[in-house]
Structure formats: C-alpha cells, structure tokens
Amino acid sequence: MSSVNGVTRRLPDVTWCGLFEQRARRSPDRVCLVADEVPWTFHELDLWGDRLARSLQDAGASPGTVVACAMTRSVRAMLGVLAVAKAGAVHLPVDPALPAARIDAILADARPAVVLTDVARLRHRADVVLSTEAWKAELAGYAGHRPPGDVAGPAYLIYTSGSTGLPKGVLVGHRSLVNLYGELASAFFPAGRGPQRVAHGLPLVFDASWNPLLWMAGGHELHLLPDPVRADPGSYVDFVREHRLSVVEAVPAQMSALLEAGLLDGRSRPRTLLMGGEAVGRDLWAQLRGAAGVTAVNLYGPTECTVFTTACRLDDRATPSIGRPIGNTTAQVVDEHLRPVPVGEPGELVIGGSCLALGYPGRPELTADRFVTTGERRYRTGDRCRLTADGHLEWLGRLDDQVKIRGHRVEPGEVEQALLASPGVRQAVVRAEGSEPRLVAYVVLDTGSVTTLRERLRAVLPSYLLPSAVIPLDAMPLGPTGKIDRAALKPPVAVRRTIVLTSTQELVAAAFRVQLEIPAVDADSDFFDLGGHSLSAAALAARLRARGVPCSLRDVLLRRTVARLAELVPVTEKGRTP
Template identity: 90%
Template sequence: MSEAALSTVSGVTRRIPDVTWCDLFEFQARRTPARVCLVADEVAWTFHDLDLWGERLARMLRDAGASPGTVVACAMTRSVRAVLGVLATAKVGAVYLPIDPALPAARLDAILADARPAVVLTDVVRLAERADLVLSTEDWQAELSGYAGHRPPRAAAGPAYLIYTSGSTGLPKGVSVGHRSLVNLYGELADGFFPAGRGPQRVAHGLPLFFDASWNPLLWMAGGHELHLLPDPVRTDPASYVDFVREHRLSVVEAVPAQMSALVEAGLLEGRSRPRMLVMGGEAIGQDLWSYLRAAPGVTAVNLYGPTECTVFTTACRLDDHATPSIGRPIGNTTARIVDEHLRPVPIGEPGELVISGSCLALGYLGRPGPTADRFVTAGERRYRTGDRCRLMADGHLEWLGRLDDQVKIRGHRVEPGEVEQALLTSPGVRQAAVRVEGSEPRLVAYVVLDTGSVGRLRERLRAMLPSYLLPSTIVPLEAMPLGPTGKIDRAALTPPVAVRRTIVLTSTQELVAAAFRVQLELPVVDADSDFFDLGGHSLSAAALAARLRAQGVPCSLRDVLLRRTVARLAELVPATEEGRTP
C-alpha cells in the first residue's frame, strides 16, 4: 500500500522569505508609521513609536552585553515594556526568553542557570539582584531616551526564542525555536487568519506573555493589525474581559478553551459588539463548546493544535468545517503522519502516534542532545514525535484521541507529572510519591507516604518550588503505596483511603456555597473551612465559581472568591432571602 493511501496529510507549500519576524515588523512600521499598532497602559502606540522605543531598548541591551545569538531573558510585567522587550531582543539579533516574574525563586534560578542569558531584563524591583538591566515602571522612557537607534545585521537562520516547559526529570527544559519556523507561522496567519475582516483588525492579547501562544497576537501586530494588551486584572476576570472587548470593539479574541467557555458564559457573543473571530488552543475542546461556537452567527471560530516543539500551532480547524472536535489539517510547509510504534504510517482511520515534519519544527532542546534525538527523529526527514494519539479521518481531518504517556495540558500549560513527583521526592519527610492526572477537567493528584511533616507543610514547600499550574490540586497521604507484581508502584490502584464517615454540619447558606464547590472541583465532600484554592481551584475555576454562585442569586465576584477563600466566608455573601433555599 502506498503512503498516499496511509495516514499522511500535508499543508500547502509556501515560500518562506529569508527574514526574521522583526524584519516583518520593521517593514510594516516603514509602510504605516502613523497607524496604531499597540494599545497598552491606556496609551495608543503607533508603529513608529514602538519601532523607535524598540531600537532604543535594543541599544541598551547591546551595551549590557547582548549580541546576535546570545540569550536575553525578559522578566517583565504586563505592559508596553514587555512588548518592547520582545522587539528589542529581536532587533539585537538575540534569542528571546520570556520569564514569568511571579515564578518561585528556585524555578527562576533553574531556568537562568540552564539558559545562561547574556542579559536579564526586568521591570520588577524584587528581581533587580538577578537582573543586568532594570527598567523603572515610571521613568523608563527617560531612561531610554538617551540611547540612539540600533540596526545590526540579523541572521534569519538561527534561534528566535526559547520557551521552557515542564520536564519529567524534575527540571524545566528549554525548547529552541528558529526564525524560519516563526516566519512560516506568520505566513499561515497572513493567508488564513488576517483576512478575517476588511482592513486592520483589533486583536485582544489576553494570553500569558510567557506562553508560546502569545506569539500569535504579536504576529498579528507585525501584520499591520491593532493589538490590545489586556491588563492582568481584566484578562483573568471573564466579566471584565468581556467589558473590555466591547469597550474597545475588539474583533479577534484568542484563549484556551476553558477561558473561552468562561468568556462565552459572561456574554462574549451577546449584543451587537461581538468579536468576528475566536481562536482557541492549548487544550482539548469539549463537544458542547464546539457545537455552541459552531452555530454562533457571524463568528468564525478556529481550533489550533500544536506542541511547543512545533512553533505554537501545527494544525488548524475551522469549527464550521467539522461537526465534532477536530484538530484539523496541517499548516503550510508541514506534514502530519499517524504512525505505529515503528514509525510506519497506519491506514486511514486507524489510531496511532502523531508525528510532525516540516518548517514548523523547533531546533531542539537547549543543551540536551539526548532528549532532542529521542523526540526529533530522523527517518528520511526530520520528524517530531508528539506523543499524542490521533487518527486521520477519510475527509482529511485529524482527530485527537489523547496522550500515549501521562503528559497533560493544564490551563494551556504542558505538564509532566514526573516533574511534580521529583519535587515531592526532594522534599524533607517524603518517603514515596506518585502523581496522577485525574478528573474530567484534568488536574494533578499527588499520593505521598510521609515519614515526617504534614500535608500542609508539604504544600507550602511546593508553592515555593513550582509555578501554580504544576501544583497538585490534592495531596493524599497514604500509609503505603500499592505495588504491582514487579514491585513497582501500581499507579492504577492509587485511590484515596476510605475516610471514616463523619457528619458535616453546614448552615443552609453554607450548603449552597458548598454545593457550588463540589460541582466546580468535582469533589464529594467539603466543609465550612474548605479553602477553594487548597482544594485545587485556580483563577479560571474561581471565575467559574463566582458565576455559578451569581446564578444562584449570590452577589459574588472573582475578587470575592480570591479574598473569601472558604465556604464559610463566601456564605456570608448569601442574601438572607436565600436562607433555606435548596441549591
């Protein structure tokens, strides 16, 4: 049987210009200098403005030691300075490394030790001792105004940026992505997404700046569109996000499916002022959301799929092209194959591992030739083994069926449970640890055997070691781990111990709130002192909890959930008329 009859599908062939994404931005700045390209910090920045200040910051970076091919780590707050950091790094010809300023010190130090940046740039005072350059939040323009422009020659063949992902060894690993891959992605956006409406679009940037998907809105900007950088308090609160979209008449919104669902519930598609295009990626989309958006009039919804190793997204599917969730077809200059364990393509319709080849592939893992050779295999051509179980349907669409290993996406972040296990095993008092992915909304559950200490102290130690998306939603103490025939931990047999039944006494108002906790967190039991965030809640689920309580008649906002974390405290918001109501 020829390969054409097997599970192989390719995107269109497109010429990739020998430029960097920064060259594309500078071309646009010369073409439309007076057009607004970025709205941030309540200021509308033109292409000329951003290009000018980017050149000044580039000169400052060069004077601090940045040069073509070196790494510039940017730990920036969500402001115009963060966008300038990306642009200035590219103008120098250096490699951009985004870092979340809120990372625990241990993880920040691990990333900096691995990446060995020539310059660390920040605008956060508490990180000043780790930084080479600190831009003040108030006088940064005065600091940069004395620097002349800087336009060195730039090579389009080298790395453009680094993104650190979770690693099973307990240490984060850096994925190095080249300019050619990024420019190929720009070509895909220009051909398939930019024509979403007539003229320049207003694009919402509500994604985390240290998330590789944040490149999508930046490339929209380089394509001549107007980018609106949502402040943190706005982007994390669905109601405020929707108000922002309406106030600024934004036409393109991108979010992970969980957040998009919350935005839809908050009224994103209600009224006359609604976005024209919704873009989702980072995790699987459920059928309910898929069907709802597919039927929404006047809206184009697109599902994106792609590992970090394949430059943001590798396949795309317009929801109106398929009735059930699909990851679609490969982007330009990209081939997808469904293969067996020997990397041989399987027949159409049969499940197997998805492997990707083409211009989207990253350069590899920084300083890790072994893992690079393991995942980026050479079989006639260079291919990336995604570890995702998929199948190619007869209509040419790819269907995602889950993971072949225990890796998972949580709120758009790729998570290796093994990294959490390593963090647990290095903690004092922990004899054994195992971490599993559980629940319909994937979450990490840790099982531990403790020699000393308590679950509370262990959780506090993890908070100091790991970013929030790697924290287990639940830590279950066990007397001993279940073992299989070979003496290894039997992970399938891991279950919480049967608790001694106890009577939980709740008032009627507390029961109303407790019921919302149980449904939102998929837990059988909570009591008056149960803390939403200690039980595994996060900002998105907190917003969903607030919406759930409002639907029950409780005047509850996201801020209330953040400040009143327990059942008892939130129950104080329940109106007296709700007393005795059945939730």
C-alpha cells in the same frame, strides 16, 4: 497512507522583526498597540525598540546570546520582545511571579547574557532595569541600529515542564515564526477585510503569545489586556465590547467562561475566535459551531512545532478535530516503529517541515529522541491521533502521562521529583484525574505533614503544577513485579462523618462541589487547596451570582473558604437563602 501535507508557501528572507519593521515603514502613523489605554504607533514602537536594543547590546546582548525578560504585563514587555530581536539575540520569557527557586533553575539552565526586568524584587538579578516611572528616561540617550538578524537563527527559548524534575528549554527559530506569520497572513488576516483589533489576553510566557504579536506585525491593532481583566471573564467581555475587538484567542476552558459571561451576546461581538493549548470538548465545539457571524478555529501544536501546527475551522467539522497542517508542514500518523498506519487507524502523530523547533539546548540525547530523521527531520509529538478519510486529523489523547492544565503542558513526573526532594517524603506518585484534568499526589510520609508539604511545593513550583490534592497513604499498592501499581491508587476510605452547615454555607458548598467535581466539603474547605484556580474561581463567582449571591472574582480570591464566602449570601426576612 495516513499522511497529509500543508500547502507549499515561499517564505520571505527576513526575521519576524524584519516583518514588523517593514510594516512600520509602510504605516508609521497607524496604531499597532494599545497598552494601559495608551496607543502606540508603529513608528513609536519601532523607535523605542531600537533604543532598547542598543541598551541591551551595551549590557552584553549579541547575536545568538539569550536575553531573559522577566516583565510585568505592560508595553515594556512588548518592547522587550521587539528589542531582543533587534539586537539579534534570543528572547527568553520568564514569569516574574514564579517562585524564586523556579526562576533560578531556568536562569541557571539558559545562562542568559542579559536579564531585563521591570520588577522590583528581581532588580538584583538584572543587567537592565526598566522602572515603571523612568524607563523612557533611561533609554532616551540611546540611538542607532542593530546588526541584521540571522533569518536561519534562533528567535526564542521557552521552558516547559520536564519529567526529570527540572523545566526544559525549547529553542525556536525565526524561519518557523515567519512560516507561522505566512499562515496567519494567508488564512486568518483576510477574514476581517482590513486591519482588525486583536485581544492579547494570553500569558506572556506562553509560546501562544506569539500569535497576537504576529497579528500586530501584519498591520493589525493589538490590545494588551491587563492582568485583572484577563483573569475575570466578565471584565474580559466588557473590555472586548468597550474596545470593539474582533479577534479573541483563549484556551478552551477560558473560552467557555467567556461565552458564559456573554462574549457572543448582542451585536457587538468578535468575528474570530481562536482556541488552542488543550482539547476542545464536544459541547463547546457545538456551541461555537452554531454561533452566527463568528468564525471559530481550533489550533493544535506542541511547543516544539511553533505555536500551532494544524488548524480546523469548527464549521468544517461536526465533531472535534485538529484539522489539517499549516503551510510548509507535513503530518503523519505512525506506529511505534515510525511506519505509517492505514487511514482511520490510531497511532502517534509526527510533524515535519518549517514549523519545527531547533531542539532542546544542552540536551542532545533528548533532541535526538524527539526529533527523528527518517528521510526528513520530524518531531514525535507523543499524541495519539488518527487521520480520517476526508483528510482531517483527530486527537485521541496522549501516549504518555503528559497532560494540559489550563493550557500549560505538565509532566506529572516533575511534580513527583519535587515531592521526593522534600524532607520526610518516602514515596510519591502524581496523576492527572477528573474530567477537567487536575493533579492528585499520593505520598507516603516518614515525617512532617501534608500542610508543611504543600507550603514547600508552593515555594518551588508554579501554580499550575501544584497538586489539587495531596493524599497521604500508609503504603503504596504494589504490582506483581514489586513496582508501584499506579492504577490501583485511590484515596483511602474516609470515616463517614456528618458535616453540619448552615443554609448559607450549604448554598456555597453546593457550588464548590459542582465546580470542583468533589463529593463533600465543609465550612473550612479552601477553594484553592481543593484544586481551584483563577479560571475556576471566576466560574465559581458566576455560579454564585446566578444564585443571587453578590460575589466577584476578587471575593473568591480573598474569601477562600465556604464559611467566608457564605457571609456574602443575602438572607431574607424569614432567614431563608435565595
């Protein structure tokens, strides 16, 4: 039978916040967080967390209510997570950089009792405002403690892409977080033989950002990377070396960029590398598996199963695997009727145990569909997997069209709904294409243009949901039943034309073509309109530097086109490019 169980582990009867408070009592003077180059001890963070919790309570937060935190990347964001837990409330992270319409949709669905922010443009939405200059003064008058948290209650609410066109919330409980802490404490913390310095370079709105927070609760020193640093692989590597960080976690695409930037060069290198959020390719697996003095681990888990559900050390397997279940967790590969399939046969992965989320608030039908009860409560992941003879799970792809893009879980249907809601769009289909998945939209327009359509999408969708290409068609291909034949979709044959580029422009254009995996670009081609993003922009800058062009990530962000970037290419006395 293709099932495998994690070890059974007794969980402490406490919330994740209680774990932090226990640590603060044992080691009050130890540094637990470094943010903006300012160290914070466990006692200091615990004290300010209590004071902010009282402020949230005065604003309306109470056990079980939702507190939305739209925070910049600073110590205030860390305090927000802690204070919400101390108030007994449910933490809802909101990216303040999201389009206003997206924020409105999330807040309308979650109906938070309190909105906490330190962002000027969101002050009118907030019940508690933490200003950059005076946030300590605003809280200094508060003291006192919060009611004890409900160890069986909800801890956080996080929104993912939804196929209906609206993001959907996933509610996760304290017991699941404490179970995850138990796995980290048992399998990961001992590797450093003492307190470790942990990089927090993950987006604060990722559920994976709980991993570094739980490291901190375990007595380790957490270093919050500023946004400009975490977006540039070279700066990230410099930060790791300067602060002597021993634990780094990133999505595989970013990990590849960090390795290319020299993360493992020299003696000063992290000891533990953690990857999750998307599949690890064979090349990256082999590269990290062969790295001396480094423990690399692949982490797998849907949002509904609390950050990560299975783990695999790369030195345990020669080829990519998602490994075995964590403690108090079961994994089984089943057919479409939820019957176990034989070992080695592919099927859908279903997960059970302490890791499971509480469900989708306000969506009982969806909760019942995905969280099934057949003997025990289990989550249908929608992932196609198989169990090998040695008890390891291998990920084989999705059973639906959901994809991971830069670590974000993306439903192409959500983008389709946004397109169909746009004026002038008669039909729309969105697919993930390419070896590094990118969204491509095919549209039939009654009125308007692709340019105006892109502008509308930027106003309503986060950057990771924006299509890399929007391709207008005269009509959609239809199958025998009259439905759109998605498999037949392809860009229209372009009229062959000659693209004339200077030698400097051709050097940059070649880098565009390789980085974006596209056949042709011209002088006015915009890197980001062609599907580039912050990680690939950093990789493009590195690719150009390798060709002798003094190009930084900032240059790519500001000089988005081939022609503008070509201005950076040095020219020799004979007029030749490097």
